[in-house]
Amino acid sequence: MKDKITLGCAILITCCFPVVAIAQDASNMIPKQSAVKDTSRQKDLIDIAKNLFSINPKEPRVQREKKIYFSILPVPGTVPGGAGKALITSTTAGTYLGPTSTTNLSSANFAPYWNLKSRFGLPLRSSIWLKDNTWNIQGDIRFLVYPQYTWGLGSKNAASEKTLVDYNYIRFYQSALKQIKPYFFVGGGYNIDYRNSIKSDDRGIELKKFTGYAYGTSGNSVSSGINLSLLYDTRNNSINPMPGSYVNVVYRINPKFLGSNENWNSVYIDVRKYLPLNPVNKNQQNTLAFWSYYWTVFNSNAPYLDLPSIGWDPYNRSGEGMDQNRYRGKSLFYLESEYRRDITANGLLGFVLFADVNTVSGSGTFFKSWHPAAGTGLRVKFNKGSNTNIGIDYAFSKGYNAIVLNIGEAF
Secondary structure, eight states: OHHHHHHHHHHHHHHHHHHHGGGGGGGGGGGOSSSSOOOOOOOHHHHHHHHTOOOSSSOOOOOOTOOOOOEEEEEEEEEETTTTEEEEEEEEEESSOOOTTOOOOEEEOOOOOEEESEEEEEEEEEEOGGGGSSSSEEEEEEEEOOOEOOOOSBSSTTTOOOEEEEEEEEEEEEEEEEEEEETEEEEEEEEEEEEEEEEEEEETOOOOHHHTSSSSSSEEEEEEEEEEEEEOOOOOOOSSSSSSEEEEEEEEEEEEGOOOOOOOEEEEEEEEEESSOOOOTSSSOEEEEEEEEEEEEESSOOOOSOHHHTTOOOTOOOOTTSSSTSSSSSSEEEEEEEEESSSSSSEEEEEEEEEEEEEEEEOOHHHHHHHHEEEEEEEEETTTTTTTTEEEEEEEEEEEEEEEEEEEEOO
16 A cells, blocks of 8 residues: 555656646636637637528627537447447536636536447536636536446456446535635545446356456445545636646545445546647647546455546546456556647637557556557537537557547547
8 A cells, every 4th residue: 555655646746747847827827818708710510500591690709708608419429338339418518607817617518328228327527617716616426327348457358358247326426626726726525436236247257256356346336435635727628628737636535434335545646738839829729738647546445346447537538549447457547648730720620639548457567568549530619619629539449449429628
């Protein structure tokens, strides 16, 4: 455990060094915004729809305070983890609860899906910024019905060595963070993960034996506890960040007296950096983005499905180009870089190039065995008021490839 804490601290210091170096002049990292933002030089799908149906507004579209920006995308797609094709409806809403010059864009995403068989999900995630960013209220509520593939711990199993795991899942996370100084927040909240009827879809496979892990591999699993959070965030739009930095440290405590099956703790350290390459041109995006996180549990009895796993970060956006759950262990380190560029001068079309890599513990290979993935994608501006894009990505890794549709950026 001591080694894990030392490793986690070293990673945190290394990742946060460039952020700390610029923190002395954080005001330069957030573009100054007026209360009314003119987007008349940009174009999105809403503009195209208005032209197509001859809808002529009397005034140019502008971004006003407290206006709600909706983006809705009902499409067929592929749900990660073995469910195959599914009907997905992703709805993203953004609004300002205070002056846009001092308040970040609040956002909520509701993305229900159904594979027309035995799997469906009702996930709702939100990040609410009160006036002048005095508080940030974060929520994550999910009701999910699986099965989903698992490959056991570490990375020793081949892609074909997997089994479907059946279970139902309820998640309720709620946190509130208070601004202590500009861009720096401290707070905490309550987290519960409840899973029932955990078993392998194959009656001939005992999940405990397949995974080599004794906790949370059969029956019910409950992890109930509190979290303590530190947040440093100079972004002003989490849907599509432009310049800025982000650091989030979450320490979670799951004691038995709050309902957990076992006593266990974890830490999640998330670091992101966005570098604009042409800050003079405000109507076009040309950005380098970097994302890294370190996630570990400190006890040997954390439930199997609560262990760090690729694609199970808070927003389920890591590891594009590989199967969700493909790599799981007691510790996980992840790194991704992305180049984002507009194709058209009006911001309607753009593209991204990305690459990511991860390593997990569990089979004696932490920081020795690396799993890379890469891809590219097209961006179409859906709503220029909230700067929301529709993303169509092609991602691949060894033995895997997929086309992924999303609203908003991966990070």
